[in-house]
Amino acid sequence: MRGYDARTNPEEAGGLPPGKDQRVNAAFAGDPEKGTVSVDGIPGGVAKEGCLATAYEKVFGSVESGVLFEGGAENLPLPYVNAALDGDSMRKLNDEWSGCMKRDEMLDYATPDLIHQPTKKPDIATAVADAKCREKVDYESRLRTQLNAYLTTFLNEKQGLIVQASDAKKAAESKVSEILGQ
Structure with a gap:
């Protein structure tokens, strides 16, 4: 064998x-x-x-x-990353992205992470829609800012x-x- x-x-x-x-x-x-x-x-x-x-x-x-x-x-960094991803500003950002996906792309996802779950099979059109909405709401920059704030606290405290x-x-x-x- x-x-x-x-x-x-x-x-x-x-x-x-x-x-x-x-x-x-x-x-x-x-x-x-x-x-x-x-x-x-x-x-x-x-x-x-x-x-x-x-x-x-x-x-x-x-x-x-x-x-x-x-x-x-x-x-050590996990509680800080989890807090950053679960904070109010991330919920707001995900809501903005989700609204864009529904309104502009006719797709129903609560967060970008849900597109890539094993039960979903994203196609090229979904990937393009995701990229468009990420750009419209400045997703990557705002996520990075959020993570940087929490991880800076982590570095200072630990x-x-x-x-x-x-x-x-x-x-x-x-x-x-x-x-x-x-």
Whole structure:
């Protein structure tokens, strides 16, 4: 057989034996009942024991630095982005865009994002209509202004954590050759 194995049962596809996948996951993640490592201001954390904590120690110099880098890089800006996209000015902008689509293009979409959902199959005419209405309401510029305002607040409020995450990244980069044996 070529390509991906279409069978979904791991035992059929040559995956891990029953129960072993749970043991592998437990070894990787560790047992949170034996203690966890977390960092103030960063969502989540990792179990003190387990491959992940060991890897963080090796790569970042400490488990805390690994949690800071991994959790911070992925999660810190999210509340700010979500607030920017859910604010009154974004609702107003989406309403203006939606009104343009209904009025000028005879299409019924509440937001530009809805055009690209998997259940929709936008055609060229819909893409052109979207572009026309985005231009008419200055969508991209206003969205960028909104995001910049919230992300500037993020940068100001989280500057200390950002510097710590940057330092953790530099520490990891300095260990690459040693870890890879070069």
